[in-house]
Amino acid sequence: MEASIWSLGGIGVIALATFGIGFWGARNARATSDFLAARRSVREERNAAAISGEYLSAASFLGIAGLVLKDGVDALWYPIGFASGYLALLLFVAAPLRRSGAYTLPDFAEERLDSLPLRRLVTVVVVIVGWLYLVPQLQGAGVLLTEITGVPHWAGVVAVLVIVLASVFTGGMRAVTLVQAFQYWVKLFAITVPAFVLFLVFMNDAGGQQRALDSPAPPVFRADTAVRFEADATLRVAEPVWVEVGGNAPGTVYMRPGNYPVSEGMELRFPAGTPVPVVGDAELDNASWLRPQDDGILGLVSTYSVIIATVLGTMGLPHVLVRFYTNPSGNGARRTTLYVLALLGAFYLFPTIFGLLSRFYVPRLLVTGHTDAAVVLLPQAMLGSTWAGGLLAAVTAAGAFAAFLSTSSGLLVSVSGVVAADLLRGWSVDVRVVLPAVCVVPGLMALGMADQDLAQSVGLAFAMAAATFCPMLLLGIWWRGLTAVGAATGLVTGGGLVLLAVVLNVVLGETGAWWSVLSWQPAVVAVPTAFLVTWAVSRATRRRVPPGVSRVMLRMHAPDRLGFVDEPPSGRKRQAPPSEGRHLRK
Numbered sequence: 001m002e003a004s005i006w007s008l009g010g011i012g013v014i015a016l017a018t019f020g021i022g023f024w025g026a027r028n029a030r031a032t033s034d035f036l037a038a039r040r041s042v043r044e045e046r047n048a049a050a051i052s053g054e055y056l057s058a059a060s061f062l063g064i065a066g067l068v069l070k071d072g073v074d075a076l077w078y079p080i081g082f083a084s085g086y087l088a089l090l091l092f093v094a095a096p097l098r099r100s101g102a103y104t105l106p107d108f109a110e111e112r113l114d115s116l117p118l119r120r121l122v123t124v125v126v127v128i129v130g131w132l133y134l135v136p137q138l139q140g141a142g143v144l145l146t147e148i149t150g151v152p153h154w155a156g157v158v159a160v161l162v163i164v165l166a167s168v169f170t171g172g173m174r175a176v177t178l179v180q181a182f183q184y185w186v187k188l189f190a191i192t193v194p195a196f197v198l199f200l201v202f203m204n205d206a207g208g209q210q211r212a213l214d215s216p217a218p219p220v221f222r223a224d225t226a227v228r229f230e231a232d233a234t235l236r237v238a239e240p241v242w243v244e245v246g247g248n249a250p251g252t253v254y255m256r257p258g259n260y261p262v263s264e265g266m267e268l269r270f271p272a273g274t275p276v277p278v279v280g281d282a283e284l285d286n287a288s289w290l291r292p293q294d295d296g297i298l299g300l301v302s303t304y305s306v307i308i309a310t311v312l313g314t315m316g317l318p319h320v321l322v323r324f325y326t327n328p329s330g331n332g333a334r335r336t337t338l339y340v341l342a343l344l345g346a347f348y349l350f351p352t353i354f355g356l357l358s359r360f361y362v363p364r365l366l367v368t369g370h371t372d373a374a375v376v377l378l379p380q381a382m383l384g385s386t387w388a389g390g391l392l393a394a395v396t397a398a399g400a401f402a403a404f405l406s407t408s409s410g411l412l413v414s415v416s417g418v419v420a421a422d423l424l425r426g427w428s429v430d431v432r433v434v435l436p437a438v439c440v441v442p443g444l445m446a447l448g449m450a451d452q453d454l455a456q457s458v459g460l461a462f463a464m465a466a467a468t469f470c471p472m473l474l475l476g477i478w479w480r481g482l483t484a485v486g487a488a489t490g491l492v493t494g495g496g497l498v499l500l501a502v503v504l505n506v507v508l509g510e511t512g513a514w515w516s517v518l519s520w521q522p523a524v525v526a527v528p529t530a531f532l533v534t535w536a537v538s539r540a541t542r543r544r545v546p547p548g549v550s551r552v553m554l555r556m557h558a559p560d561r562l563g564f565v566d567e568p569p570s571g572r573k574r575q576a577p578p579s580e581g582r583h584l585r586k
Contacts, residue, residue, distance in 0.1 A: 011397050095333050140404055218275040243269065
């Protein structure tokens with residue numbers, strides 16, 4: 001109970017600070033340009049902090065440590081890919097996209113390819129990507145509140161939705177920019193300070209290193225531990241153990257190495273020193289946990305798929321791309337991206353420490369499968385119910401909650417903006433009216449996907465972005481031969497392959513077959529196929545290249561000082577002549 005009070009206190013402080021900064025930042029928000037683009041006047045340093053704040057999601061704050069705890073060094077490709085994606089964004093997309101004058105992906109599609117049907121298709125894909133990325137944020141909220149308070153999973157989902165809606169509803173992007181910049185520094189503080197303190201505690205703990213990380217044996221329970229299963233599962237045992245069984249059939253059971261089914265509601269008690277069994281596909285022994293690519297060619301394919309999805313998917317995330325329009329120029333967008341690389345690199349050094357220490361101090365998460373909770377449970381597992389343990393628990397809980405809020409805010413603003421401007425075009429609907437409706441589908445999906453790893457859930461969103469928008473952006477910016485038909489075909493092909501993988505994963509589950517790896521990590525097939533289809537169809541329809549492509553390409557690639565970007569101060573885009581393509585008026 002004391003742990004819950006500390007953690008809830010940290011969450012409460014972040015929620016109040018979010019509301020306060022949101023109201024303060026929204027006091028001058030009046031026009032559409034304020035709500036969606038913050039008047040295109042955000043300084044590079046603040047914009048970089050805001051981008052980092054909304055990018056460091058539940059998968060970054062909780063999911064990476066959970067994957068390191070479960071999968072070992074193979075999980076390190078996630079933070080590497082998450083950060084490296086901004087290098088690709090810096091080199092190929094940031095400045096040209098800002099100079100194009102488009103602040104949403106549908107704007108870019110119509111500006112570059114002069115096609116209203118393509119604009120509508122892009123809008124649909126933006127909504128799908130936004131929903132897929134919003135789901136793990138809500139999952140993480142449910143995991144956090146369930147672990148620290150014992151409340152049902154749905155309570156965390158609803159709580160985050162209510163707080164995010166309240167903060168975004170007041171001022172849109174102008175308020176969200178301030179909130180997200182603040183939340184980046186909260187998350188950096190909440191991950192670095194506890195990591196340093198806990199690592200010092202570990203180095204001075206004589207009993208902490210009971211078994212070396214390169215030992216061919218499982219981790220062990222440091223104290224008598226009771227584990228209650230909230231769902232049916234299969235327990236994998238590496239070494240013989242005596243276990244006390246509670247529930248409907250109490251007694252003591254001797255488990256030999258092998259697999260054992262456990263039912264919902266069953267409680268197992270493990271004596272101190274007992275080797276830790278695992279559920280799911282977690283690594284059983286420390287030696288395998290520390291060794292990369294221990295599962296052969298399928299593991300290598302999965303790794304390359306993660307790299308492709310995370311590196312190329314970053315440039316296709318709509319809530320990230322809309323941020324670059326808040327910069328005053330293309331050079332400003334490029335400098336912002338450079339700052340983001342530094343800020344993300346500083347953050348991603350520390351989740352690995354939490355994953356490593358959790359292998360020693362909270363191994364029970366390997367039994368329950370709730371490894372995403374490692375960051376918020378580790379402080380008091382190492383320091384006990386002392387004021388220091390409670391304070392660090394409050395700090396990590398605050399950082400986790402900030403991760404949900406910042407990413408969810410950016411997603412809602414981005415998705416609601418394109419829904420109001422495109423799907424409801426001509427209805428004169430205020431963006432803030434659309435916000436609650438956008439939350440319904442991801443909220444329902446999060447309630448039904450409570451047990452899936454956060455980082456893997458985010459990986460599917462990145463795979464979708466990489467297989468759809470990445471080909472359209474890269475070819476649209478750097479190849480004048482792209483056509484609307486080619487872009488649309490590539491979008492449908494790449495997105496269709498990822499959705500097929502998601503359906504196969506849900507319907508068939510983990511089977512051990514080679515295609516099962518692709519159902520979890522489809523980017524290695526979907527992204528090259530989307531690029532190839534987009535190029536081939538564009539070549540086949542090269543007579544349909546827009547007549548004004550040269551003017552658009554010049555505007556995207558000409559230096560800012562030449563003044564080819566013509567944007568009125570009011571935030572309304574100019575009406576273009578037919579040769580330049582149709583523009584959405586704001």
